[in-house]
Amino acid sequence: MDMNPSPSLELSYPVEGNDFATAGEAATRIKRMLKQIGIDPETTRRVAIVAYEAEMNIIIHATRGILKLRVLPGVIEVRAEDIGPGIPDIPLAMQEGYSTAPEHIREMGFGAGMGLPNMKRFSDEFWIESQVGKGTKVAARIYYDGSSDRGG
Amino acid sequence: MTLAEVRDILEAEVLTGEENLDDIEVPRGCGCDLMSDVLAFAERRTLLLTGLTNAQVIRTAEMNDLAAIVFVRGKRPPCEVIEMAKERGIPLLRTKYPLFESCGMLYKAGLRGHLK
Ligand SMILES: Nc1ncnc2c1ncn2[C@@H]1O[C@H](COP(=O)(O)OP(=O)(O)OP(=O)(O)O)[C@@H](O)[C@H]1O
Numbered sequence: 001m002d003m004n005p006s007p008s009l010e011l012s013y014p015v016e017g018n019d020f021a022t023a024g025e026a027a028t029r030i031k032r033m034l035k036q037i038g039i040d041p042e043t044t045r046r047v048a049i050v051a052y053e054a055e056m057n058i059i060i061h062a063t064r065g066i067l068k069l070r071v072l073p074g075v076i077e078v079r080a081e082d083i084g085p086g087i088p089d090i091p092l093a094m095q096e097g098y099s100t101a102p103e104h105i106r107e108m109g110f111g112a113g114m115g116l117p118n119m120k121r122f123s124d125e126f127w128i129e130s131q132v133g134k135g136t137k138v139a140a141r142i143y144y145d146g147s148s149d150r151g152g
Numbered sequence: 153m154t155l156a157e158v159r160d161i162l163e164a165e166v167l168t169g170e171e172n173l174d175d176i177e178v179p180r181g182c183g184c185d186l187m188s189d190v191l192a193f194a195e196r197r198t199l200l201l202t203g204l205t206n207a208q209v210i211r212t213a214e215m216n217d218l219a220a221i222v223f224v225r226g227k228r229p230p231c232e233v234i235e236m237a238k239e240r241g242i243p244l245l246r247t248k249y250p251l252f253e254s255c256g257m258l259y260k261a262g263l264r265g266h267l268k
């Protein structure tokens with residue numbers, strides 16, 4: 001509550017499609033960074049979940065991308081941009097339980113079709129846009145320090 | 153329920169985190185093999201029971217601030233996965249009982265899930 005991070009902090013992490021060896025590393029770093037600068041545990045958890053789902057979606061569904069974190073007073077932004085197949089039907093992809101993940105991905109514990117709904121659930125503002133054959137962009141904002149209206 | 157009680161009930165082997173088992177209280181449990189479901193529904197400090205043993209289980213526990221992980225049906229995660237959990241201070245247990253039985257034994261002893 002009384003610990004304030006420096007006014008603005010920006011970090012970005014490249015993410016490679018299909019790279020399961022280090023999958024989740026970007027989200028881990030984001031989580032550690034937020035803890036280090038004194039962001040409260042519940043906000044940190046929400047940002048970490050959003051970042052992790054975004055990172056995993058690039059690894060599972062796209063060719064490559066970038067995960068960005070921006071910490072501002074009162075709000076934390078997570079952005080993921082990728083080059084990949086894109087999403088033809090966004091309302092469908094946003095439905096809980098909808099997944100195109102193949103069997104070998106499901107065996108690893110993914111493909112519940114909950115990733116995008118989770119990102120929305122744990123953020124206060126959420127955007128997604130996609131172009132088939134080009135790529136996908138998602139952005140989430142999470143409020144903290146009393147200015148939050150606590151979505152999830 | 154403490155993690156020490158979980159260990160005793162499930163006759164579990166402790167793979168890492170032995171030191172703190174008496175001190176860690178788990179308010180709830182969750183039996184699941186789909187990690188995004190865990191992220192969606194499990195609260196902080198939940199005990200996760202799962203049949204998966206890959207690194208993503210540890211990442212999921214880390215992101216969601218879960219208390220500990222029990223690997224069911226005698227499954228043993230690879231060394232590097234145990235190492236990851238150790239680094240993060242996440243206790244790992246391993247039981248011979250399958251997921252259904254393990255959850256049932258803990259439920260019978262008083263542990264509850266996330267049913268609202
Ligand atoms: N970055 C992306 N590029 C292309 N398609 C995507 C991307 N992200 C999501 N999708 C599509 O949207 C669907 C739903 O995504 P969502 O994250 O909700 O579920 P999932 O990744 O399939 O499973 P889970 O996240 O539960 O492990 C995916 O199955 C995929 O078809």
Ligand SMILES: [Mg+2]
Nearest residue numbers: 056057115116
């Ligand atoms: Mg996903």
